[in-house]
Amino acid sequence: MCKQYHFRPAEDGFGFDAWDVDRLIELARGLPVEAVPLHAIGEIDTGYWFEGSAESPTVRKVVEHSMLILQADLSDPIILGSDGRVSTTTTGHHGPVAHLEIRRAIPVDAAAVRRVIERAIRASAARTYPPGAVDTWASGGTLEAVERMIEETYAVVATFDEIVAGWANLDGDEVDQLYVDPDAAGRGLARRLYESVEQLARLDGLPELRAIASLRAEPVFRRFGFREAAREERIFGGHIFRVVRMTKRLDQSSKREAGSDNSSGSPSEAHT
Numbered sequence: 001m002c003k004q005y006h007f008r009p010a011e012d013g014f015g016f017d018a019w020d021v022d023r024l025i026e027l028a029r030g031l032p033v034e035a036v037p038l039h040a041i042g043e044i045d046t047g048y049w050f051e052g053s054a055e056s057p058t059v060r061k062v063v064e065h066s067m068l069i070l071q072a073d074l075s076d077p078i079i080l081g082s083d084g085r086v087s088t089t090t091t092g093h094h095g096p097v098a099h100l101e102i103r104r105a106i107p108v109d110a111a112a113v114r115r116v117i118e119r120a121i122r123a124s125a126a127r128t129y130p131p132g133a134v135d136t137w138a139s140g141g142t143l144e145a146v147e148r149m150i151e152e153t154y155a156v157v158a159t160f161d162e163i164v165a166g167w168a169n170l171d172g173d174e175v176d177q178l179y180v181d182p183d184a185a186g187r188g189l190a191r192r193l194y195e196s197v198e199q200l201a202r203l204d205g206l207p208e209l210r211a212i213a214s215l216r217a218e219p220v221f222r223r224f225g226f227r228e229a230a231r232e233e234r235i236f237g238g239h240i241f242r243v244v245r246m247t248k249r250l251d252q253s254s255k256r257e258a259g260s261d262n263s264s265g266s267p268s269e270a271h272t
């Protein structure tokens, strides 16, 4: 079984507090079990998996959720937080219980997205590029560039309880942006974001996707089925960045026009 976490926005307003679900279950083991009416559970009337999301509740997705429900061990109690919201169920096969949404980015997300980009670069790319380069990359983008990408490209955000934790976009046939907040990293958010972008590309009939991956993101894109096309050195803010040009064939033959260049303020758009 995958390790599971329960996320809540951190009290200081930055990032997330994450509970290890196994530990939550362990700590709750001795607590008295109470009967709680269904209507008293915080989320009962909340759109949970799909509302506001770029995903559609396809038959397959509904069936997958139904299978999880069928696997629930009803002899185990549900753990509720003091606010009456579900902290976790003990179904054994449940996905993350926090409100994770993948939805289309809107202009008001821009500041949060900009913060995620900067935090992601500083925390996650620090081992792959020298400190000066990381600093230049992290601080090199602007709020206006993010706003432009939200308006001009297919951009999606991942939110936990409505707090932006990651984002990605599709600019023409290029997956240009893919950033996940370090507090939410390693839990499949980049994959969820990427899959949303790929889904749109397939619907659009794109035959191939491109990405210019940082050395940090290269193995991640490989996991998504991308292959290396070329290695390059790009100059950005006076620093040399080694990046990997990657492509992925989509099993479709129809085409659409490739989109315009972007100005995301990242090494992927700097000149060789």
Ligand SMILES: CC(C)(COP(=O)(O)OP(=O)(O)OC[C@H]1O[C@@H](n2cnc3c(N)ncnc32)[C@H](O)[C@@H]1OP(=O)(O)O)[C@@H](O)C(=O)NCCC(=O)NCCS
Binding pocket: 120, 121, 124, 125, 176, 177, 178, 179, 180, 181, 184, 185, 186, 187, 188, 189, 190, 191, 192, 212, 213, 214, 216, 217, 219, 220, 221, 223, 268
């Ligand atoms: C790279 C980044 C987007 C990954 O986000 P994430 O949410 O932690 O990634 P996920 O947990 O969804 O992992 C996606 C897949 O890549 C794999 N993966 C992640 N890091 C890996 C690594 N260093 N080596 C090998 N595989 C790795 C995961 O196992 C997972 O595989 P699976 O879905 O087949 O199980 C994030 O760390 C980030 O924003 N980094 C900084 C900025 C950056 O370089 N962005 C890309 C710009 S091109």
